[in-house]
Amino acid sequence: MGSIQDLKLGIFLRFDRMGVLEDDLNAIEACASTAEIRQVFQRIIEDYGFCSFGFMDASHPWEDEPLLVSTHVPAWIDTYRAENFISTDPCLAVARRTNLPFHWGSVPLPPVTGKRKPGAVKTMEAVRDFGINQGLTIPVHYNDALGRRYSSVCALFWKDPVQKFFANLRYNGVQLHVILIYLAQKVIDLYAVETMGSKRTDYFAELRTSPLTDREKEVLKWAGMGKTSDETAMILSVSRKTVEAHIKSAMLKLGANNKTQATVQAVYRGLINI
Template sequence: MMKVDEAVGAIETCSSTEELKNTLQGIIEDYGFSSFNMLDAGNPHVDVPFYIGTTPENWVSTYISNGFVHVDPCVARVRRSNTPFSWGDVDVPKYEGTGRKSGAWKTMEAAQDHGFREGFVVPFHYTDPLGRVYSSSSAFYWTDPVKKYRFLLSRKRYDLHLIMIYWAQRAIDIVAEQHRNRQGILEAQQDPRTAITLTDRERDVLSWAARGKTVADTAGILFISESTVETHLRHAIAKLGASNKTHGVVKAIYLGLIDV
């Protein structure tokens, strides 16, 4: 079996989502899983979130058409958790044999019907270069006897976690890069000669401006006069080639010059 650092190395050399998908499929088959998928779990109200995976088409379409994203107990847990878990460990409100089945219950039942006896889910929370936060859910699907799964997991749980973290990261990077290339937002500024450098104070006033503070507020916070804040702000806006405070703040954020 492939070692963890070999697996991660293989993942990190991938340059397309297709390649990435095949690489991971190879790795997890090694461990005994049948397929996997990874989806953006950030927003419960989106019907068809971002998705990559190798699970059979009929399972994907069942999942989507039944709106399981909204009720899947695994996805719900992923949003509030950081530790990997098995399907078997998720507590689904017991079906009492009477009344209506809960959405969570239906989801798990449908997975069983598709031959998935167990699954290993890895939550991954991450920030993009703008500092925006996302959550993703990755699942490995198991079709063999559960007993074998238990044995595997007792020994390889951390390996799987680590591999999935690096895989998810790589997937995000590739998608983000494609998006950047399509939109052409952030080129140009790579040349160190033209690179913009703000002073500490300029960054300070921009950061506070980004948080909605007025000049007067910022002056109070930084313990300097309003005139000084205005001066820093003017210099920063000029350096950034922006046309006003709002534009300056947005540019600074996109260039990674300030955090908010």
């Protein structure tokens, strides 16, 4: 539970985290279109104190107008496109090189040495002009069931005082990361259905015959329930090295970059239940 100071800040604490996480993932899974997922995810992030979001498929850096699902004000989206911020956005540049979530204040900006401001500085000043005080960017890099590589970026916009943002992030950062990994795969899946007429069952039929061994499923399931490698080793009566070997093997089979991503992909593809 949070400190008295955190409670005074009005932090959006999730006390029944596992149950809430399951509800959020089920709500995303039930979406049948990108329009529906826009509404559902907006409700989810508002529960965490964010005002809006922008999800972008960044798999192809050369695209001027990539897939975008957003609930931010249209004026910001128009400005972002008109000013060509996609080519100067410092958060997007960082997101392409990392798997870890980061807040905007951690992104280094180039110094302003003359009258002309660098594009990265102009981008961040512009978003503040729209009343955004801070934000969280969550990159997701993964392979789909057909082996295709995707890089997605989701930005969560925060209007409240910055102090509340950091306190909230301490409590909910991991949960938001899990939800965003799940969301990314769902959006790409739905977009394929809407634009190419593909069916989700075509994508995942082979994977649902189970590329994972029973033991790999077990270690991912315990990881998804918040257990460390040491705790999982005790539960399964094996060594920590054995647990980590199974996790590494599962990550390789699922095309995941880390344990969290592997666990979420396994849940998404129906290979494990949490």
